[in-house]
Amino acid sequence: MTPSERRPVTGGLVWFDEPKPPRATEQLSRERVVTAAVELADDQMPDEITMRALAARLGVRSPMALYRYVGSKDGLVDLMTDQVYGQITVPRGQGWRDALQGMGRTGWDVVQRHPWFARLAFSRPPLGPNALRLYDTALAELEPLGLDAATRMGFIKTVLGHVLGSGLALLEEHTMRARVGLHSDSDLAAAVAPYLARIAAEGRHPHFIAWANDPQRLTPEPQSFEQVLEWLLDGLATLVPPEGRPPT
Incomplete structure (x- = not known):
């Protein structure tokens, strides 16, 4: 300024x-x-x-x-x-997991459209009308579980933390690519190829090189946003009292 x-x-x-x-x-x-x-x-x-x-x-x-x-x-x-925040939605009436899953997925859509949001969201308290509506709706969907207040908010912060952390990583990647001119994945692969060859020749990290040389290492995409979200929800489900879990 x-x-x-x-x-x-x-x-x-x-x-x-x-x-x-x-x-x-x-x-x-x-x-x-x-x-x-x-x-x-x-x-x-x-x-x-x-x-x-x-x-x-x-x-x-x-x-x-x-x-x-x-x-x-x-x-x-x-x-x-x-x-x-007003673009992030929480599905209603379908259970806590669908609510948080929907919040996570729409949040990921949002930070891909507005990568700067992940940085600014950490800089100011989320007390605007849209943010409060988001939190209130998510808390309402968690209410039937009978969890204590700290755990209910912990569920929400776990998912939003994944959204914003993934958004920050995306923002920093965009920043790096813009700064050094590596605009595509093929550009990035070509830039690191000499370093990978040097690491392979040194022979000190054979397991990493074996992974790097595996043509299937990115199929399916490891640790996609959606996959990590499911892992997080699986972990949160272990905190839900038995009476709040869906029948198996």
């Missing part, structure tokens, strides 16, 4: 600490500003967006005009992340 964009930031949450945004104009409203910020973050990923770039996207002369609608840069992050 440049000096002309700076504004005192308290770190407070936009939901509670900022005044309501002014009446929408033809050019600006809170919804338009946040939607444009999400689109800009998608386009510029992995670079952090600036208020100046956002103002230019909206056709606004002064970046300071945007603060009237989002309060601060932290407020913008709150609003952006909550808009994306």
Whole structure:
């Protein structure tokens, strides 16, 4: 952020600490500003967006005009992340496992569309209306299990942790590929081939080289998001009291 964009930031949450945004104009409203910020973050990923770039996207002369609608840069992050939280869904009435599985899968879809979300989601408390709705719905589906409060939230955080951790890995991979110009898997394979040949010639890691030379090593894809999600749910199922488990 440049000096002309700076504004005192308290770190407070936009939901509670900022005044309501002014009446929408033809050019600006809170919804338009946040939607444009999400689109800009998608386009510029992995670079952090600036208020100046956002103002230019909206056709606004002064970046300071945007603060009237989002309060601060932290407020913008709150609003952006909550808009994306609203794209994660929890199936209702089909049991706890289907609920968390659906939350995980739609969350993975979200972080693939918006990789920056995984980074920003860790930077601010999830207390916006969409995030609260997500947590409340997931907790409602876990309620019949009779688990204690910490365990119920632990179930949810286990799945969302997998979503956001996988999203961060995806973001860092995109960052690396953009930085070094390895845009495809074949580009990456060609770049590491000389190093693998050197490791094989040294003979100190025979099991790794045997794996690397196995043509079936990626079939099926090891540790796909979906596979790890199923492993996590299998582990969580062991904490469910017998009366809460489906009949076998």
